[in-house]
Amino acid sequence: MAVLLLSSLALPQNQTVGALPQNQTVDAVPVGRTVDAALLDCAIRTAPGDPVVMTPAVTTVSRKIHVRATMHLTDCRSSTSVGRLMRTGTVHIDAHVRANCSSVTPLDGQAAITWRDASGHRVGTSTVQARRRDVNSSISDGLLAGQVTRGLMSGAKVSGSITPTSSMSQCTDSGLRALAGSGRVNLHQ
Template structure:
């Protein structure tokens, strides 16, 4: 799966935050307000946060773009199904692995894979969703807008679009002088 959107979220959120000294809220449209697509209503909304390792960049991001490996493990919690169709999905783990030509101010040539391992209300395995970037969708300058902008291609929620945003935390300005190897943050993701 090509997770250009998921990788773009990680790189672009970092880029947007580094470009400004003020705290950056990456989502310009709150995920809960995402319009349903292709006859789907908002099927599932979850809180999302980076795991202990955060979104990792190897080598660390610097001012100049260079080939960079990107890995992330994100926790999905407190999942709610407004239409009741996916009420069995309560939490999950999203794993992203990819690469890009990336730096403090942006990224291009994003490619990779992503999958969500779902859990039910009892913590039991409830399926695995694979995600792919949506062809023709352009990555925005805000990482949060691009965050998780993908399509579920298999498993639970197949055919649904994912949209979300993450608010990064920490000293992102160190990217310009020391390099930035990891970013942490929290936000929301909606499947419609």
């Protein structure tokens, strides 16, 4: 999961920067239904006013980028007894990737998730370790990749996708330092 958001920078090969969707909303998963036999499925989005921060800025030149973000998990649905307690969460991400405006390769990193129940009470935490990929990720590949190594849902694999909700047009011009987005994430076996 620490690979997370920067993979959303990669444009599909047949899409131009200006053609990305703006302010796209996330569809809810109906109650009682999980996606692809997920142990837990949640909507994910960047915190309002707190986008993913990339240092140095992502440009057309591939280089190592430090990614920091706070994300919100909402509308979590599960078929497991432990997962049913986990209705929302806050994800803190600290990762490194090799990236340019058209591709992202995860290097290392982790995410810390604090889970809350329907009443907003803390029910536990999870630590997710990034899953290094040898191939470049793109927006269409899905960008949330990792495995829960500690805490709730330990051992579960993490996957999902995020679509940028902020403009990426500055990536090829002056470089992209911040990015907002939303999508879905799931934990599965």
